[in-house]
Each structure stands twice: as C-alpha cells, then as structure tokens.
Amino acid sequence: MKLIYILAVMALLFAIPAVSAQSSWYGYNCQGYYGYGYSCIHDDNAEPKKQMDVAFTSSCDGGVVTNVITVLDAGDEAHVVVKQGGEAGDIITAGDTENDIFTFNGCDVDGLYIKVTQSGYARKEMLGEDTLSCSSCAPPPECVSDADCPSAERCLSGECVNVPCECGTVQNHQCVAYECCSDSQCSANELCQNHICNPKPAECTADAQCAADKYCNIPAGAAGGTCDDVTVGDCGQVENHAFVPYGYECGPEAGCPSCPQGAVCIDHTCKSGDVSCPTTGIVGDTKTCTATEGGQACANCDYEVTDPSGGKSTKKTDENGNFELSLDMSGAYQVTLFKDGQALKTIQVEAFKKSGPSEPEKPTAPDMTTPLLLLVFLLILLVLGILYWRSRDGKKK
C-alpha cells in the first residue's frame, strides 16, 4: 500500500507540468532561415518572408547608358540576375547589390527580366523593363555637312569618314576617277600605264616563246600575239602549252569527279564500304557489327566509335570484318569505318536505358503505422505467450 501511495504522489508530480503545458500544443514556429529552409508540416506560426522594394532606372551618362536596379529594405548583397527573353532567357549580367544598388551598362535591350533574391526575403521579379535606346544617348555629331570635314573626308551620319575612292583621287570631298588602274580595265590589246590605256606590244609569234602553261594567242590577221593561259578543263593538267586530261575515275585533283554516295576514292578508283549494325540497343548490350568494302569483308579495317559523351576509341575489325560494339551509356553512338585513313562509312547506333527515367517519388511515405503497430502487438503477445508457457512449465516441475 505504501508503495502504491508513493507511486500515486509521484505520478501527480509528473502529471502537473505535463498537463499544464498542453495549452500550447500545436502551432510550430518554423524558422525560414536561409540554408535552413524548414518545411514544417504544422507551419501555423511560421514567420512570413519579408518583402523588398525593387526599382529599375535606365539613364544616359556621358553617352553611356547606365542601368541601375535599386533594392530597398533588403540589407546588402541581394542577388540580382538580369536576363533578356523572360525567366528562361539569356543572362545578361548577375551580381550583388552594393549600398542597395546594382549597376550595369547597356542600351537597346528591351523586355528585361530582373530577379532579386535575398536570404529571408520573398524573391522579387520584374518583367518588361527596357533600357534606353543607344541613339537617345548618343554624343553630339562630329559633323553636319561635308564642309565640316577635311577635304579627303565627307560627313556621313554625323561622322567624318574617308571618301571611298579606289581608282581615282579625292578632291574637295569627292572622288575623281582615273581612266584605268589595272590592265583589265583596258581592252585586250592594251595595257594600263600611269592610269592611261596604251597599245600592247606583240609578245610572241609561236607557242614555244611562251611558258609551258601558256600558248601564243595571235589575233586573226596579226603578225604576233600575246602569251595567254591555256584553258584548263576538268581533271587534267597543262602540258606543253595544251591541256591533257588524266582519265581518272575519281580523285582529289581539281575537276576530277567524286565517287557516288557510299563510296570513297582510293587510288583514283571508287570503292564502297558499309557497316552493318543494329540501329538501336539497350544500355549494357554488346552488338556485333560487320564491316564490308566493295561487298567483301573489310578485314583488319580501322573503325572509330564515338560514345554519347564524345569519347572516341579506335579499334580494328577481325579477319571476317566483324567487331563488337559495347553500349555502356545511353545516347547515340557513332561508328565510322576507315580504310587507309579515309572514312568509308559512318553509322549511328542509339542506346536506350532499360527503362525511362522515372520521376522521383513523391515525398509522402505510405502509412504503415497501423500494420506495424499490429505486428508489434503480435510480437508482444508472442513474447508474453512464451513467458506464460515457460512459467507454467516451471510450476509443473
């Protein structure tokens, strides 16, 4: 009895503070401190984020457009981001405020998106602000008319610029043209000398008097002519004052035909190559591919694999022209077949993940409390049962 009495007294002693404290049970006071962005469930008394005032001005200062973002009531070093083209647009500049302002230069930028963030404050966004136009902030013009410029220059859009005069002389802000500045501006039988076209002297009477790549062009009825370039045709060379074709099927030489699609030119002959691979695969697969050249297996041919991250590796095919392609990552693999250092064929193999990227699970845990508690109670019952069974056994003994 004494023990029960003491127990009761102690229980009361503990009950008083516990029960008296119940009045303020709910209502968490969650802080919203930066970096500790608590997300309380019972967030009834959470401090609201503070507001800040943001203003934008664009002004002209000495011919330079200066844009100022003023952030008031937010302390120092608020983060400012300026973009063009909305929130997803290009960042034009970014930085922190100093003495409540953030400054940047630039003109003719319309539709600015300005975002200001600061620890403990609700972020502030502004959309549609424009900077001043560059023209509205232009310095006074250098000139109004040609007379304001030196005689060799003229006035263009308020600036003195050189008078364009490639073949002539500038006099009084204007270009006076010469008769000629090069032979091409004279007739075929004339040369340009001191900006005047004069008759050309006879240069040759036979091809032998000309260089190997020229021939003697004698006009009809004339005794002599000029050494002119031999007319060059396709895929050949000039030899002994005449054009001689090579007779190649293909080649890199000027004018030589190129091979049809799917073939490359090797030793002036068109050769075709091919790579046979599955076009798709699953990450982790190893695909067997076959390389051919002119319909035959391309044995010991070089091939290059470019993986989706841009990594390249070069290997050789086996004697049957086969090789294996390991798909280690998702994305497009490029396989290029080479012969004598030249790319014969490039194909693409797409590697997919086994399953598409799944959305991260929603942050809600399933309510397993009830089944778990049931299991716990079953456990207790089991333990008690075992203890009871043992105590009975003990009594029997």
Add this chain to the structure above:
Amino acid sequence: MESNSKLALVVYLVLAFLIMLPLLRPGYYLALDMQAGPNSYTDVQFSDFYGDVPSSYGAYFPTRMVMAAISDIISPEATEKLQLFIILFLCGACAHFSLPEEHGNARYFAGLLYMLNPFVFVRFLAGHWSLLLSYAIWPLALLSFSQFLEKPGERRPFVKSALLITLAAVSSHGVIILLVCCALMLVFHLLKNRAGLTNLLALIKPLALLAAATLVLNLFWIAPTIMLFGSTYAPSSPESYIMDFKLLAMDLPPEASIATMHGFWRYGFIYTKDVFQYWYVPFILIAALACAGLIALLRAKPHHALFLFAVFIIGFLLALGNGGPLSSAFTLFGKELPIYMIFRDSHKFIGMICLAYSMLGSYGANHVLRSLQRRKLAALAVILLLPLIYNFGFFNFLGQIGTTQYPADWVEAGRIISADPSETSILVLPPYLYSTYSWSNATQKTLPTPAAHFFSKPVIISQGIMMPHIYSDIKDVRGDYRAYIFKKRQYINNTAELLAPLNARYIIVLKEYEDADSYLWLFKRRGGVDNITLVYEGDSLYLFRNELVTGPLLASADAGEGGFQQLANVSIDGLSQNVSYIHINPVTYLITGCGAPYLFYATSAGPFMEFNGNRPEPWHAIASTFRFSGPGILSNGVFPVSLALFILAWLLTIALLIHPQKTGAVLLAASAVPLYILAWGDILGPHALGTLLAISLASAGIMFNHGYPKKASKSFLNIKCG
C-alpha cells in the same frame, strides 16, 4: 546462451526490423545530419583518417572502415540500413543485458524504453547515428565500469571498460556524456561506505591505468583533432551559440520537455505526443515506475539508486543548458573552454535522462511484479506496452521519413563524372552546407550536401552552417575565396582560371534554388565562358566542366604572394599542369618534376602539408605552395601520426582482449610495421583496413568472450580486490 537471452535478442531484433521497415524500400535514408549515397564509403570519405580534417565529431572512422568493408559485400545502400538497424537493436539489447538477470522480464522495460523514447526518435530523424551508437553502448559501458570499481584488480572489467568507452567515442558528445556518468558512478561508489578515502587511494592506480589505456586507445582521433583544431576551428561567441541553439519553447515548457525526454534545437519534427492527445498518460506511468524503482533501489542499493538519480538530475540540468540554473556556467564554459561549445545543442544530455528512466523504471517494474501475487503476466503486458504506446510513432515515424532515390539527372551527371579518371573535385552551387532538396522523400527536406556522398569525386563542401548568428565556425580560406569569386561575379571573366586553385574540374549548379541563376552567370552567358563547357543539363542541375583543371598539382611561376583579391580578371599566366608525380596515397605524392619554380597543391591548404620537410606558404591565401628545388615527397604531416596511433590503438585492443604472452606480444607489436607500410602505401585502403579490423577484433572478441586466457583473469593489476 540461455534461452531467455536468446528470446530477448530475438525481441530486439524483430523490433528493430519493424522500425526499419519503412526504410527497407529501395533508396537511401537521407536526414538533416545524415548523408548517404553510392559513394558513401569510397576513399574520399575518409579525409579524417588521412589527416585532412579533424575527427572532432568522434572516433568514427574505424566504424566507417568496417562499414566500407561491409558495403563491398552488400552495397552502400544496404550498409546504411544495416547500420541503423544495428544501432536500434543495440539500444534495446545493451540496456536489457546491462541489468541483473534477477530482474527477469522487467529487463524488457529497460530495453524497450531505452530503444523507444523521444530522444532516440528525434535523433534518428535527424540522422545522428554516431550519437545513437554511442548512446546504445552507455549501459554496457557503465555496467563494466561498475564491475571495474567493484573489482579493480580484475582484467575483464578493466578491458571491457576501456574498450566500451572507446567504442562509445564513436561520438565525441556521446563519450563525454558517458564519462560524466562514470564520474558520477565513481563518486557514489566512494560514498558507498565510510572508507571512501581509503577506497579512493586503492582505486587511484587502476583508475589511472584505465584512463591511460582509454586515452591511448583514443589518441588516434584526439591527437589529429588537437593538431588541426587551431587551423580549422574558429569558435563564435558563446552568446551566438546560445542564440542559435537555445532551448526552444515549443508546446511544452523546457523543463517539462526535457523531463519527458523531448527536446531538440530545431523545429519541425513531429513527435508521438503531437499526434497522441493522451501521451502524458503512459509517460506518467513510466515516471511512476521510475520513482518506484528509485524508492525500491534506495532500500536495496542506496548508492546505486543515488547514482541513477544523480544521472537524471545532472542530465536534466545540463540539458537545460543556458535556460536552467547552470546557464552562467554554460556561458562561462563557452568562453573559457571553447571546445565545450560542441554541446551547443545541450539536448544531447537528455540521453542521460532516458538512461535513468530506463534503469529506474526497470527496477520499479521488477518491484511491482514481485509484489503482485497474481495476474503478473497481465501486469507485465501493461508495463511493456507503456514505452510502445508512449512512442508508437517509431513505427513508420509518423510518415515523416522514407527512402530517397536520387533524381535521374543526378545519376546521369554522376556517370559522366565517374567516367573521368582525373584526380579532381566538384564544386556544387549554390554553396550551402545545408539546403532543401525537393526530391528528398521526407517531410523535412533540409540535407547536408548529399552530393558529397553521391558523386565519385570529392565535393568542395561549404563549411558555413548559416545560422542567424553564426555563419560559420570553421576556418575555411578556400570557402572565403569561393565566396569572393561569387561576390565579384559581375566583373569576372576568367572563371575557369579562378577555379583552378580549388581543383574544381566539375561544377554543378542546382536549378531548384531561386538564386541558382545568380551563380549560373559565371559559367553560362551569351557568347560562352572561356574553358567552361556545359557537359550536361538535366531537370534539376547543370553540369559544367572546367577544361583548365586536370589534377591537384600545379606548377606556378610565382610564389603567389598577396591575397586572392589580386586574381580576379587577371590571367594567371604562370600556372600550369606541368607537374609529373606518382600518387602514393590520397595525401602523399612523389613529385618527380615541376615545370616552374613553385609547386602548388590545389586540394588542401592545411598547415601540415610538407614537401621534402618544408612547410607550405599560402599561394594567394588559397592553397599550399612550395619552392621546387628537386624531386621529393609531398605529404600531409598529420596522416603518419593519425595512422601510427590508429594502428597502436588497434593492436592494443587486440592485446587487451587476448592478453598475449611474451612471444605473442612481440609478434603483435611486429605486425605494426607491415600494417603501417601497407596502409601508408595505400595498398591497404580504408576498405581493406576495415576488413582486417573487423576480422581481427571479432576473433579477439570471441577469444575474450570465451574467457581466454584463463590465467589472466586474476591479479591483473596486482591489486587486492574489494
């Protein structure tokens, strides 16, 4: 093992399993102070072992080495869950088996309450696994210490006390609380009889030996911590800590909150009491049982009763911190002994209250059950239900937590980074130590830089806790440099160059933060940024690569005098990767050539880095630089100390357990040399060391448990017992 003991083990195993059920789904358990990911146990996570950072939170790298070894077998994800499961199990089992067998089934009350209480609940939600592991060890450690005090000359209590206190040092907070309890136990042991002074004199030698052995066992983390303390820790004022970590006036007054085992410095967690209107009913009955236990124990073992009562009172006063009668002492300690501020969160002392309730409650339950003539089983059922009802929130944690799978774009970014073999780092922006991650599958989404455990390369972590009154209490010149770059970002056009001294090859900008754009400007702007490539863009992140950075060692044309302010928008012409070296271990390199007069180590700015015995000069106050005069060894001077003391503690533990004869002792001592060489040479990395540690300690523990060697049990310290 007796069948009763087996049943108890099964009960706590099943309970721990049931509690862990919501976390058994695929994914990691991420919490306020708990990171986990596929790279949780890679070598880069052992910077405390390698002497890069102090082990100020305790001796947990050996535990993590063992976990690393386990992760090689069962995956990091399963290892994390196994770790939490074991901690929960140990809480119950250690409390249960720390009580005398005569208590019978009343011991279940202690085990259940010690395992299921608001303190464990909130620390589990916060991810304080090392504190909980230490807390789980306390009852057995105190039992061993009491046996040691009773029989100071015997070997087994001595060994068990030293090793269990060392195990509890997995949390520096936990071991200090345990030592407070041990001190209280010693005081009441001395007061037990009138011959207290004589008793004290007899105890001085064994106590000194125990203290010495425990200190030697713990030097491997204490010594590096002391060495690095001055260069890494910049304590704020006690007032700042008090303001930021003060007792919160939630729904209960602080005193009632602590007395009911509730309390945390942070808002937002939901306890069982918040959803159970009559929570105080089971609590009152638990408290009543504890009171009954106290009264019963006062008659039987008064000094023991007073000890447990003192644990409650001292725990209560210390937990009140600045809010209680010891507030002036709290502030004074903070000013005179800055390290005391590791207890800025004074609620950790609530663990002492849980200990007192569990032990006293078990005595009370035993007393009540013995006094009943019939319906004992029904009474036992009611008693055992009390902790379960008081804390039923443990089962599913009131929907507050779940497992989290990292987003698909994190996985893709991780794949790209891990394909890069360079020994470089990742800079994650915005650079907050704690941030909210919307994809975290928990109601509290604030996490401590999960990228550090997800990605395969070291993540440059911000050290700022960003509390209202304490931005950071860590000295972090590299963090200051990073902050400088971001502060001046509007005018910076050489981002890639500026990040070279941080060895930052990869930069991740997390999109979900509203100020992410502000950082993005440094890497992505119209016209591009020189040497910065956007490698990948996902739904939640950008991944950039700094093409200038390819490794941690750089050659510098100048000594880098002056502050880092000189570097903005100045081409660092004299900086190149023209250094040839051989990697020996993560903090030691054999430098064979350097293309400039100065060698620059971009990974650590620690004062104990040395090159051929020369200490570093600060390169523009950012990193370590050395004049290069020829090939030599670049190393961290803390690692050899930390490694030697770790091996010493390891071998001493084995020696204490198996008590070898002369030949065995010589062999044991001799094994230190190859162990040291192999670990220094990185042939034995943390995983291999963890495997060896687990096997060797398990073998020695089994031998110890089987009473080996028989002869060593008596006259261990040549002290007469009693």
